[in-house]
Amino acid sequence: MSHSFRFLDDIATADLAFDASGDSLQELFHGATCAVIEAMADPSTVGSTWRKPVERTEEDPAELLFDWLSDLVYWKDADGVVFSTFKLTITCGDDGSWHLKGELCGESVNGLVQVLRNDVKGITKHMYQVSQEDMRWNARVVVDV
Amino acid sequence: MKLHTEMRVNRITDEVWEIPISEKSGMLVPARIYATPTILQSMDAGVFEQVTNVACLPGIRRYALCMPDGHWGYGFPIGGVAAFDVRTGIISPGGVGYDVNCGMRLIRTNLTQKDVQPLLERLMTELFRRVPAGVGASGSVRLGRSSFEDVMVRGARWCIENGYGWPQDLEAMEERGCIGGADPSKVSDRAISRGINQLGTLGSGNHYLEVQVVASDRVFDQETASAWGITGHDQIVVMVHCGSRGFGHQVASDYLKVFEKAMRRYGISVKDQQLACAPFASVEGQDYFSAMNCAANTAFANRQVITHQIREAFAAVFGRSAEELGMELVYDVTHNIAKVERYPEGELVVHRKGSTRALGPGSPELPPRYRTTGQPVICGGSMETGSYLLAGTAGAVRDTFASTMHGSGRTMSRAQAKKAIRGEQVQKQMKQRGILVKAVSMSGLAEEAGFAYKDISEVVETVDRAGITKKVAELRPIGNIKG
Numbered sequence: 001m002s003h004s005f006r007f008l009d010d011i012a013t014a015d016l017a018f019d020a021s022g023d024s025l026q027e028l029f030h031g032a033t034c035a036v037i038e039a040m041a042d043p044s045t046v047g048s049t050w051r052k053p054v055e056r057t058e059e060d061p062a063e064l065l066f067d068w069l070s071d072l073v074y075w076k077d078a079d080g081v082v083f084s085t086f087k088l089t090i091t092c093g094d095d096g097s098w099h100l101k102g103e104l105c106g107e108s109v110n111g112l113v114q115v116l117r118n119d120v121k122g123i124t125k126h127m128y129q130v131s132q133e134d135m136r137w138n139a140r141v142v143v144d145v
Numbered sequence: 146m147k148l149h150t151e152m153r154v155n156r157i158t159d160e161v162w163e164i165p166i167s168e169k170s171g172m173l174v175p176a177r178i179y180a181t182p183t184i185l186q187s188m189d190a191g192v193f194e195q196v197t198n199v200a201c202l203p204g205i206r207r208y209a210l211c212m213p214d215g216h217w218g219y220g221f222p223i224g225g226v227a228a229f230d231v232r233t234g235i236i237s238p239g240g241v242g243y244d245v246n247c248g249m250r251l252i253r254t255n256l257t258q259k260d261v262q263p264l265l266e267r268l269m270t271e272l273f274r275r276v277p278a279g280v281g282a283s284g285s286v287r288l289g290r291s292s293f294e295d296v297m298v299r300g301a302r303w304c305i306e307n308g309y310g311w312p313q314d315l316e317a318m319e320e321r322g323c324i325g326g327a328d329p330s331k332v333s334d335r336a337i338s339r340g341i342n343q344l345g346t347l348g349s350g351n352h353y354l355e356v357q358v359v360a361s362d363r364v365f366d367q368e369t370a371s372a373w374g375i376t377g378h379d380q381i382v383v384m385v386h387c388g389s390r391g392f393g394h395q396v397a398s399d400y401l402k403v404f405e406k407a408m409r410r411y412g413i414s415v416k417d418q419q420l421a422c423a424p425f426a427s428v429e430g431q432d433y434f435s436a437m438n439c440a441a442n443t444a445f446a447n448r449q450v451i452t453h454q455i456r457e458a459f460a461a462v463f464g465r466s467a468e469e470l471g472m473e474l475v476y477d478v479t480h481n482i483a484k485v486e487r488y489p490e491g492e493l494v495v496h497r498k499g500s501t502r503a504l505g506p507g508s509p510e511l512p513p514r515y516r517t518t519g520q521p522v523i524c525g526g527s528m529e530t531g532s533y534l535l536a537g538t539a540g541a542v543r544d545t546f547a548s549t550m551h552g553s554g555r556t557m558s559r560a561q562a563k564k565a566i567r568g569e570q571v572q573k574q575m576k577q578r579g580i581l582v583k584a585v586s587m588s589g590l591a592e593e594a595g596f597a598y599k600d601i602s603e604v605v606e607t608v609d610r611a612g613i614t615k616k617v618a619e620l621r622p623i624g625n626i627k628g
Binding site: 007008009010011012013014015016017040041070073074076077078080081082108109111115116117118119120121122124125126128142144145 | 189191216217218219220223243244279280281282283335338339340342343348349350351390391394395397398401417418419555556557558559560561564585586588589592628
């Protein structure tokens with residue numbers, strides 16, 4: 001199982017864009033989540049004193065990813081935290097809907113010990129796409145900073 | 146002339162260019178771009194594509210416009226202006242921007258560079274301490290939900306009533322810092338949770354607080370400058386650039402989802418998903434307008450609380466009250482908003498996204514203080530170059546729905562800028578040039594390096610020569626705080 005992400009130079013002049021991929025939908029979610037977390041702060045400098053169980057269901061995997069990444073932005077502002085690690089499982093229900101369950105870990109923002117990066121304001125639908133090609137899931141995401 | 150588009154772009158004047166409706170299927174009006182030939186050639190392909198997409202939206206009147214600081218945005222280009230009939234037209238979060246009422250504020254002082262330079266390090270440290278910036282920063286104002294709803298409705302007025310400013314500040318703000326029609330019941334719990342602790346915070350990205358100098362030889366219109374308390378003689382002023390933070394962004398995101406569904410119901414199709422919209426007169430359109438006004442008022446309040454903190458910092462460092470230091474507000478303008486305004490075509494919903502209102506002399510909407518000069522327009526450059534104070538003109542009211550530029554506009558992506566330079570290098574180079582920078586994030590600082598932006602002087606010259614604003618003064622940075 002593998003996932004990856006890379007920030008893009010030529011897209012979103014004023015903001016951030018990344019491509020993420022994985023050899024399963026779950027791995028794609030891992031790659032995209034890592035990208036958003038990295039955009040906010042260096043996760044290796046962030047502790048795990050804040051923990052949040054997470055659960056979401058959507059019919060469309062693209063909408064599930066969009067809402068999940070938006071959740072990261074929401075918790076960053078609502079609880080004043082940045083993130084270090086996470087656990088996620090993605091399953092497909094009998095009715096065809098996609099279910100995300102896991103745990104998000106981080107700690108309160110503290111610029112004295114954490115390497116902070118961008119105050120991500122939101123996930124956008126600009127050029128947003130989730131696709132599956134040759135058994136690999138891919139996503140392009142533009143993040144408003 | 147080589148442009149980043151295959152579309153035909155006709156010269157109207159040396160500063161105005163037009164894309165006729167024949168260039169894209171569905172265009173209802175021509176698109177007009179304000180630019181010199183040099184700026185036009187540097188504009189990215191997104192500007193041409195997006196401004197012509199906007200020209201296809203229902204109910205648009207006269208032109209879809211783009212200002213010379215225009216660049217690619219979400220749906221509308223940054224620098225975009227479009228006006229829609231209130232009865233037959235639409236409202237679109239993509240035409241307002243995610244950061245609702247992102248705007249600029251300028252505060253004057255009686256201090257000169259000679260007074261400030263010896264204490265600059267201490268002043269910037271004090272400002273950095275008092276004005277929270279960067280990822281996840283929360284403000285010093287602690288509010289319950291009911292008080293936050295008051296902020297949504299009363300905007301900067303709430304701040305004055307609660308000790309965060311002076312009564313006369315309100316006269317120096319667009320809409321006097323409070324837009325009517327804000328209805329907190331149209332705002333989601335999620336938006337409230339994101340915004341409730343952010344009052345008085347700067348944010349990150351291109352948002353900043355800057356201590357600037359006005360040299361006498363950079364005052365271009367002495368009479369207007371003087372009327373606004375700008376004296377030159379190396380006078381110190383303070384500029385603030387920020388908006389409604391996560392709150393405004395959540396409002397925009399929430400209603401984009403609502404509008405995606407509503408468009409199907411109203412039979413509206415758009416060229417770009419980020420142009421999701423609803424008829425202005427529809428329930429969805431009115432709900433967004435009410436929620437957007439809540440975010441707009443919160444942004445006025447945000448800049449007002451920051452102003453209070455700036456005054457406190459100056460008073461602490463210089464040992465005199467903010468009143469004694471003459472720290473009056475010059476003006477506060479929004480550059481991400483939709484407002485109902487009256488033009489010869491009737492009542493229109495004017496969308497300004499990365500564009501500033503620029504009412505000319507005699508405009509009845511202006512307080513008496515600005516009625517002879519026209520409205521102050523505050524334009525921020527990159528943190529390494531100057532910023533500008535301009536004045537609105539009758540030409541803007543006639544030609545551009547009373548709109549003009551808002552800043553310099555990026556030419557390089559954040560990722561490219563970070564590859565080109567490190568934040569520490571930017572900080573060092575700026576110090577060598579006499580600009581002291583305090584930044585929460587060094588990578589964020591690298592992203593904002595001056596070379597990533599257009600030359601603001603050429604952008605300002607364009608709007609000056611086009612007659613949609615006139616130059617009043619240039620403001621040179623000596624201290625900058627970034628998130």
